[in-house]
Amino acid sequence: MQRQGGWKLLRFVRAIKIALRTKKDEIVVVMDDTPTSVFISCTLSVIGKKNKVICLNMMDSLAPNFAKKVLYRAAFKRMYASVNNQQIMGLYCSLYGLPKDRFFYLPDCISNWGMKILQRNDTLECGGYIFSGGSTFRDWDLFIDVAWKLPQYKFVGIARKTGFPKKQLPSNVEMFFDVGETTFNDYLKKCSVVFMPINVKTQGGQIVIFKGGLYRKAVVTTDTAAIRTYIEDGRNGLLTPFKDSQSAIEALNKVMENDDLRNNFGNELHDDIKQLTPTYFVDLLTDFLKKKDFKI
Template sequence: MRILQIIDSLETGGAERVAVNYANALAKKAAFSGLAATRKEGSLKNQIAADVAYLFLDRKGKFDLGAIFRLKSFCKTHQVDFVQAHGTSFFTAVLLKFIHPKISIIWHDHYGMSEFLDARKATALKIASFFFSGIVAVNTILQQWALKELHCKKVVYLPNFTNYGKEIAETVLNGSNGKRILCLANLRAQKDHFLLIEVAKQLKESHPDWTFHLVGKDFEDGYSKQVRNAILTENLQEHVFLYGSKNDTENIIKQSEIAILTSGSEGLPVALLEYGLFKKPVVLTNVGEIPLIVKDGKNGFTVPAGNAPLFYDALTRLIENPDLRADFGNELYSVIQANNSEEAVVNQFLSWIKKMN
């Protein structure tokens, strides 16, 4: 089996990480594994394994036929059977199929606003789905939506997984050792950093030595400006630190004591898997697939989205109980290893794909 991942960019993000993870994992199991970035490279390029064939298309506009023909040439050279198109890169995959009909398209749906699917703009996607051979959904809500709304009915739910390759430890977090709270999330509205800021205001009064560390892409837009202004307005500059996108995630997680997500909407966040892989105790909002992994009070705490008082209470319980932190971290690690390991998910993916032949 010969499979090519297609992703629009290699900047740090959930879909982008999953594309790289699949490419790296399939290099160990498939006859060929490749990855093509269509529009933009980024820091995740350094995470691509040496045995993964890589192509940067540098696509200029939606209908850059030169880029599509370069992609066709790459696929023919490497005798690619399947392209696994992540997120919005389905458009590139469909254009490829027009000039290279032998290709089978697997679309990987990472839509993060799965609680608000009624507002999803999907006209182009519905048309494109006529050309899909299969669909991978990262949560059961998206799986049911695809079965109902799209024209391809070979839909499978596969949880995200994470793996780690080479990285250079370069980020040094502010704050005191053993008193850092990490949030791995791009600065997007769905991640609800304002909930984090509300909790930080309370924690500044009750546990002033503990600090928050926000790692994720800053899009330098209106939302980002609002987050930065809120930090200044609440005088939290020494309690909430922004780092932007970073490439040494493992190093950053290891410097943290507790890990959180304050999202208003999620699928299955890769950040949660990364937290669990390094046995970090977590406090998360109970959105998307999170409650399937984190059982409140057993291997972490989950609270309703937007509820700052409950989030603060859960966080302080972890801060004040080191033994509970250790127990939660070990329990979460066991769950991730059992259900979201690279081996288990990739084997299921390959078994599913073989049935299409």
């Protein structure tokens, strides 16, 4: 199983190596790495192998161009892909002309890290600050803009140094870069609210939102197709429109100034996310493979 990706030469070379090493009747499973899945599938076709490829959690920026359409259509002759939202499935099919029967619904799961959080059952902590963190599709420009306009609150952010906006930060923001998972989780579990602005309309931020839920944190995040699968606005968190700093400000004020609402959101999200276990994930995947007559 391969993980992570981007449209880069190194991943193309890696995909060729995987395709060449793939044995007869093996199924190639790639997780969270759409480009590698596509390259492997296309390479298998070129070298005359008939192996199937499964891309778990297909991710795409919805920026179609001629080359990508050609690659996708060629790859999906032998490739299947899971998506965590029915709307995303429809977008991929319509934008790239892909057959719907090559897609299946498979929600994100909390994996081993989530099960460890549940098993530890840490005491709920509240440090009084707003937390944001991660790397993929984060809208750090919006984060900074909101922090400037909410000087009464402390913000803590964790990001990759590469690609972070070169802007002046307000005095109420404390940023950390390229830290380890333990440090990341420590800051997350001690916050009052998880603020997750996203800069694409498909997906991003789910893992941090899941962790926030398992730590019973209220979440304010961008209304994207994937996040809408897990956050129901007004029940277990608050969704704000894409690139709308004023709505984000209003939502953060709402939860920071209302302890009961903040706690209710955190408890509701916790009860929802804890259901998304690896067992649930594997059961859904197995059902799909059986329906498609995969040898497992």
